[in-house]
Amino acid sequence: MSEAPRAGAFEGVTCTAPAERTDRMRDIIVAHVPGDRPLRLLDLGCGTGSLVFRLADALPHASLVGIDLSRANVDAARREQARHASSARLAFEVADYLHYAAPPFDAIVADGVLHLVPGETRALARKLAADLRPGGVLVCSMAHECAYNAAFAIVRRALRRVRTPWLDRAILQAGRVLHGREMRDEGLRERVGYMYLPPTRLMGRRLLSEFEAAGLSLAAEYPMKSTSLSQLRHRVTVFTRIGAA
């Protein structure tokens, strides 16, 4: 179905958003996606699948597919899938979204992913629109335009140029001091690599106009609370695929 993925920075790494954040994403998605009929939903960059499992419980008629570049994530999601009551309605696949091909979905969701996908925003917007059926919904939480994110992008670019194992350890230690009380060590370790990943794009006027041009119409926006100092500030944006449903 899809070409061999290019895992790069995400190779061998798992990623699981804090439960509070995933709960909020689920609630926003459920407010925009019908729960009373069958539908197909794609979680783009699903990490270890925590959002997919929540959505499977909240949308009992949905078939859900989670894709992620990282095999470690997909393996973890599949282990959890085997224990999940809705296992038969779920599928997880190692795939690079840019090379992923499937029939159009009723909904695409992406938490903390679209600002990390490389390449032209226009091409990404066109692919997202093509992967949604008319009337379908895109719900994405991503870094948005603001002074904090602009400054953090500069910091991440600078760190990327001087990355060493020593710097990784220093970042982890700083994370423990700042967030050790509310985040487990495993979660802090997962996040070290993100300190070297500047965003490819930010949600803002330019991105909105590219999405609009591709046929994705802005439907709603929601704030998303930051879970750590090192996290880029996120916002949740909901788009509808233009065209008769």
Ligand SMILES: C[S@@+](CC[C@H](N)C(=O)[O-])C[C@H]1O[C@@H](n2cnc3c(N)ncnc32)[C@H](O)[C@@H]1O
């Ligand atoms: C910040 S993590 C978020 C994971 C998950 N959505 C969550 O909230 O727990 C970003 C995820 O996007 C995945 N990712 C990045 N680029 C991708 C791409 N082009 N195709 C598929 N997955 C991608 C990474 O492997 C990583 O697991």
